[in-house]
Amino acid sequence: MDASVPRLEIRNLTRRYDGRVVVDDLSFKVMAGQVTCLLGPSGCGKSTTLRLIAGVEMQDAGEIWVDGRLICDTVFRVPPERRQIGLMFQDFALFPHLSVADNVAFGLSGDRAAQSARVSELLERVGLGTYGTKYPHELSGGEQQRVALARALAPSPSIMLMDEPFSGLDNRLRDGIRDETLDILREQGTAVLLVTHEPEEAMRMADEIALMRGGRIVQMGAPYNIYNAPVDRECVAFFSDVNVIRGRVQGALTQTAFGQFFTPGVDDGREVEIVIRPQHVKIDFDRNGRGPNPTMAEGTPVRGTVVRARFMGNESLVEFRMDHDGSVMRATVPNVFLPSPGNALWLMMRRDKCFVFPVEEAEG
Template identity: 45%
Template sequence: MPQNDNTFANGNDQRADWGAPGTAGATIAAGLVFEDVSHDYDGVESVRDMTLSVAPGEILCLLGHSGCGKTTLMRIAAGVERQSRGRVLINGREVAGDAVFTPPEKRGVGLMFQDYALFPHMSILDNVMFGLKALAKKDARSAALGALGRVGLADYASDFPHALSGGEQQRVALARALVPRPGILLMDEPFSGLDKRLRDSVRDDTLAVIRETRATCIIVTHDPEEAMRMGDKIVLMRNGRLVQYGTPAELYNSPADLFAARFFSELNQVSGTVTGAGIETPLGVLPADGVENARSVDICVRPQGILLHEAGLAGVRGRIRSKRFVGEVDLLTIAIEGLNQPVQARVRAGSSWDQGMDVAVTTDPKDVLVFPREDTHV
């Protein structure tokens, strides 16, 4: 009887635990470089002037909204798509350029697609063996069973894909991608079909297997939390261009612009005017570090950076309009004098703050982001 992803909601996907750590088998990681790579579909650019270097053994997440070009860039690395200009190099060797194009099967690249792309008429074992045609059948079978064992599915080698749940099919796809021991592993939204409650554990186990193999890995995702949890580095893309590249901490703490800031967290946004005293805002006067040459700025405060105090203490005056319990935190909506829109605050669940209370509001500097407005430099 075919199983579907509803098995996750019922907690029935744990028919087999993941295999013992340290049994995945190591590979020789490869470096990957994009040099001024662009791509277009019928004259519409999908990737624009992308220059990027991925170190051997590094896990890189390509992050962005649907249609931003992240999957296209991954497909260019695999050789499934050919760029319109620029070069792709693997371990310093050009594999795609004006006069060179190495086919996917000769690049030492493993692919894991969003829909897993398992062959329905083949057993699980045959699916994993599919990319091992260069090996003797006995050796290919042994390698495939080893890979299935590491993902906890060796006992289901004779089953067919339709008999597995979505999470188990994801494991099979991972085993198939890794069994040839590719120098580079490319994964396109590999966890998007999983139930949220199981996604974290499957993601962590997958990451452990990738670390064991030491393969260079590029993961395409639209989920910023997933990118921060899995990536050594993150590339944030928008309209085919690189918006920001760096570690998860760099992108979260020092976003390049408002788009980047909003991608990683909810924000309260207010306007500010730079003066000799600092930045005057409806939330008080804030430091003007780094924006002294701007006339007006956008101030963004994360909800956890809105701090509440008893009415009458230092801070701007506000009133709590609503309070919602969402588990570990309470979400508060606060009306502020001088602001047309209320601000959102996150406080520890069970706090004494309640709807209708008057409060004093200040901000936590570590959760305040300041961006000069365009064309406001003096």
């Protein structure tokens, strides 16, 4: 197959329920060996998109292509069992009355010897070579997950659809099994489309993230780009807590209590939101020794009163009530820093880590 041809291509996919658009004109590609993550809150259309690709639901508009071949539009439809698509879900869906080997073999065609050889190969690959005669109830959650993976891989699918398959595992198991699973899929050149609502999981697993909201993809790209070049405030907030201050633009600058911010390309008089993550709010411990004119990069220190402080493991989260307007601002500090409520400290914003977004003007 031509390496430039996407393993999976979605063109203008749309799905409605009772007149409500759930999947809204989605288009994207997944190449062989690539992991793409559909990320977004519950109800944004992620799982519905997977069901449409799997063929268990029909779209109202759009096309689905596999290896350069049309497999489904609103007239033509390849049945699910002939799409060369594997499925992995949260509940594993193992057959309790079948042994591990029979679960993996379920759906395989060919003679018994070929099936047995394929099952043995896959169980060895997932570290369960001696578990063939066991039954699902005799396995741990992590072992059941590996059986589900072996079963999904058995027919050699070119595409794997995964709907939060690791969310049922405890944290100690999750990272290892998740990484092992993706290693196997990448080795086999399988295109992986993964659904999750957890940003950390998407950042860890995906080569590319499609951030969804209201049935649409609002931003798509590599994890680094999605995190560091968000298209709007909601995209920033999906990956972390945010602090937001507002101001009006005048001469490509916006004046705030924290000093002036460069806001080029925004019309004078337009209101903007300046968004910054807690880890980029700086506590000015040296303020008493500073000169009276801080630089543009440092901004103006603003005083706040500690409301609460919590130790989070690798860092401490401190919440402040700001003196100038009563708003709450959050800052994270490495290691242990737990000032008592009522303490006054001075905060600054790192100019190079702020995001500026024009506030949408109300229509009419």
